[in-house]
Amino acid sequence: xxxxxxxxxxxxxxxxxxxxxxxxxxxxxxxxNYLALASQIAITxxxxxxxxxxxxxxxxxxxGHAAFFGVGAYTAGLLAKHYVAEPLTGLVAGAAAAxxxxxxxxxxxxxxxxxxLIMLTLGFGLLLLExxxxxxxxxxxxxxxxGIKVGALFGFKFDxxxxxxxxxxxxxxxxxxxxxxxxxxxxxxxxxxxIRENAxxxxxxxxxxxxxxxxxxxxxxxxxxVAGALLTATTSTVALDVLSFGRSADVLVILILGxxxxxxxxxxxxxxxxxxxxxxxxxxxxxxxFWIGLLLVAVVMFLPNGxxxxxxxxxxxxx
Amino acid sequence: xxxTRNLNKSxxxxxxxxxxxxELPKGVRYALIGPNGAGKTxxxxxxxxxxxPDSGEISLGGEDITALAPHARVRRxxxxxxxxxxxxxxxxxxxxxxxxxxxxxGHAHNWWRNVARFSAATDEAQAILAALKxxxxxxxxxxxxxxxxxxxxxxxxxxxxxxxxxxLDEPAAGVPKDESAELFAxxxxxxxxxxxxxxxxxxNVVFRFASRIIVMVGGxxxxxxxxxxxxxxxxxxxxxxxxxxxxx
Numbered sequence: 001x002x003x004x005x006x007x008x009x010x011x012x013x014x015x016x017x018x019x020x021x022x023x024x025x026x027x028x029x030x031x032x033n034y035l036a037l038a039s040q041i042a043i044t045x046x047x048x049x050x051x052x053x054x055x056x057x058x059x060x061x062x063x064g065h066a067a068f069f070g071v072g073a074y075t076a077g078l079l080a081k082h083y084v085a086e087p088l089t090g091l092v093a094g095a096a097a098a099x100x101x102x103x104x105x106x107x108x109x110x111x112x113x114x115x116x117l118i119m120l121t122l123g124f125g126l127l128l129l130e131x132x133x134x135x136x137x138x139x140x141x142x143x144x145x146x147g148i149k150v151g152a153l154f155g156f157k158f159d160x161x162x163x164x165x166x167x168x169x170x171x172x173x174x175x176x177x178x179x180x181x182x183x184x185x186x187x188x189x190x191x192x193x194x195i196r197e198n199a200x201x202x203x204x205x206x207x208x209x210x211x212x213x214x215x216x217x218x219x220x221x222x223x224x225x226v227a228g229a230l231l232t233a234t235t236s237t238v239a240l241d242v243l244s245f246g247r248s249a250d251v252l253v254i255l256i257l258g259x260x261x262x263x264x265x266x267x268x269x270x271x272x273x274x275x276x277x278x279x280x281x282x283x284x285x286x287x288x289x290f291w292i293g294l295l296l297v298a299v300v301m302f303l304p305n306g307x308x309x310x311x312x313x314x315x316x317x318x319x
Numbered sequence: 320x321x322x323t324r325n326l327n328k329s330x331x332x333x334x335x336x337x338x339x340x341x342e343l344p345k346g347v348r349y350a351l352i353g354p355n356g357a358g359k360t361x362x363x364x365x366x367x368x369x370x371x372p373d374s375g376e377i378s379l380g381g382e383d384i385t386a387l388a389p390h391a392r393v394r395r396x397x398x399x400x401x402x403x404x405x406x407x408x409x410x411x412x413x414x415x416x417x418x419x420x421x422x423x424x425g426h427a428h429n430w431w432r433n434v435a436r437f438s439a440a441t442d443e444a445q446a447i448l449a450a451l452k453x454x455x456x457x458x459x460x461x462x463x464x465x466x467x468x469x470x471x472x473x474x475x476x477x478x479x480x481x482x483x484x485x486x487l488d489e490p491a492a493g494v495p496k497d498e499s500a501e502l503f504a505x506x507x508x509x510x511x512x513x514x515x516x517x518x519x520x521x522x523n524v525v526f527r528f529a530s531r532i533i534v535m536v537g538g539x540x541x542x543x544x545x546x547x548x549x550x551x552x553x554x555x556x557x558x559x560x561x562x563x564x565x566x567x
Contacts, residue, residue, distance in 0.1 A: 188430035197407035205419035
C-alpha cells in the first residue's frame with residue numbers, strides 16, 4: 001500500500017537523470033576531437049562510482065582503491081597480450097580478478113574503522129604497487145606493460161579518434177550504473193545505508209554488519225576492476241601508475257568533490273576534475289594541482305555534501 | 320525465558336557485574352533499578368552481547384547464547400533499545416524500521432530487487448510505526464523527528480525484530496514527565512507474551528508499570544521481588560529509596 005508507493009518513489013527515475021545520460025552522448029557531435037578525454041572521464045566516473053558504493057553507501061573510507069583498478073587493468077592487459085585480444089573477455093576477467101582480491105582483503109578490512117581502516121587500505125595499495133613494480137617480467141615494471149593489441153569490439157576497431165573507445169566506456173559505465181542503482185534501492189542497499197548511518201545500531205536490529213560489508217567491498221572491487229580493464233582496452237597500455245597512491249587519492253577527491261552517497265557524485269566530480277586537469281595542465285602543467293587543491297578546500301568547507309549536495313540543497317529550498 | 324548464571328565482568332579493578340543470576344519468565348514486566356553506576360546498562364550490554372562477560376552463562380529460551388554475536392542474539396528474539404538515541408539520522412522512520420524487518424525476514428542479502436517488491440515487510444514496518452503513533456511521520460528523516468518521537472522509534476526498531484525478550488534502557492530518558500507516562504502506556508500495551516525489562520529512575524513509573532523489580536547496587540543484584548516486597552525492603556530503602564527520598 002502506502003509503504004510500497006514510498007519505496008517505489010525513492011527508486012523512480014527523475015527527469016534530470018534522463019537529461020544527464022542524454023548529455024553523455026553530446027561529445028560524439030559537439031566535441032568529436034575530445035572523445036579520448038571523454039572516455040577517460042567515463043572510466044574515471046566508473047572508478048568513482050565503485051568507490052561510492054563502499055564510501056558513500058557503506059561508510060568504508062579507502063585510500064587504496066586503485067589496487068582493484070590496477071588489478072583489473074593488468075589482468076585485461078596480460079590477457080590481451082598473451083591470449084585473447086577481444087576486449088570483453090578482458091573486462092570480465094579484470095572484474096573477476098579484482099573481485100577475488102576484494103573478497104580476500106575484505107575479511108581484514110571490515111574488522112576496522114576510521115584511521116586504522118584508511119591506513120590498512122593505503123598499506124594494501126602500496127604493497128600491490130611495489131609487487132607489480134618488482135614483478136617486471138610479468139608487468140613490465142616501471143616501463144609499463146607494452147605490446148598489448150586490443151582486438152575489435154563487435155567488429156568495431158578502436159580508432160584513433162576514440163569513437164569506439166568512448167562508446168564502449170560509456171556503455172559499460174551506464175550498465176554498471178544500472179547495477180549500482182539496483183543495489184542501492186534493494187534491501188541490501190538499505191542495510192548498507194543503515195551501517196553507514198549507525199554501525200552500532202545495526203547488530204541490534206539483527207544485521208550481520210561484517211557480512212554485508214564484505215559483500216559491498218567485493219562488488220565495489222569488481223567494479224573498480226571493470227574500470228581498470230576499460231582503461232587497458234581504450235589505451236592499449238598499462239602503466240604502473242594504475243596502482244599508484246595518486247590514483248587512489250584522486251578518485252577519493254573526485255568523489256568528495258562531486259558528492260558521496262548519491263551515485264551521480266562521482267560522475268560530476270570526474271567531469272569537473274578531468275576537464276579541469278585537461279585545461280589547467282595545458283596552461284600550467286606543473287601547478288595544476290593548486291587549482292584542484294583550492295577547489296577541494298572550497299567544496300569541503302562550504303559544500304560538505306559535495307557539489308551535487310549543494311545543488312540539491314539549493315533546489316529544495318525554494319519549495 | 321531469559322536467564323543468567325554467575326555472570327561476572329570487570330573493567331580493570333572495577334567490578335561492574337558480580338555473580339549475576341537472573342530468571343526472567345515469559346510475559347513479566349521487570350523494572351531494573353539502582354543508583355547511577357550500579358551496572359544496569361552494563362547488564363543489558365552483557366545480555367545482548369555488546370560486552371563479553373569474563374565468566375558465566377546466558378541462555379534464551381533454554382538455548383545457551385553466551386558465545387553468540389549481538390546480531391545472532393537478536394535473531395533469536397532478544398532485542399534492546401538504547402539510553403542515548405542510537406538511530407539512523409538520515410534514513411526515514413519507515414526505512415529504519417524496514418531495515419529491521421527485512422533483516423529479520425532474511426531479505427537483507429537481496430541486492431537485486433527493489434525494496435518495494437517486499438511489500439509484506441514494508442507494510443509491516445508501516446504498521447509498527449502506526450501502532451507507536453509514528454504513522455504520520457513515517458516518511459520524515461529520523462533526524463527531523465521530535466525527540467519524543469525518536470524515543471518511540473527506538474522502541475519501534477526493537478519491536479521490528481519481533482523479540483521474545485525486550486530490554487529497554489531508560490526508554491523515557493530526557494522525555495518530560497507528562498510525555499513519559501504516554502511512553503510507558505505504549506510499553507504497558509505490548510503483547511503479554513513479551514518479556515520486558517526496563518531501566519527507569521522515576522519510582523512512580525517503576526511501581527506503576529513493573530510487575531517485578533530488580534534492584535542492583537555496585538554490580539550485584541541486591542534483591543528481586545514484587546513492587547510491594549521491594550517497597551518494604553529495608554536494604555532497598557537504605558541504599559536506594561531512602562537516599563532518593565531524602566534528596567527529594
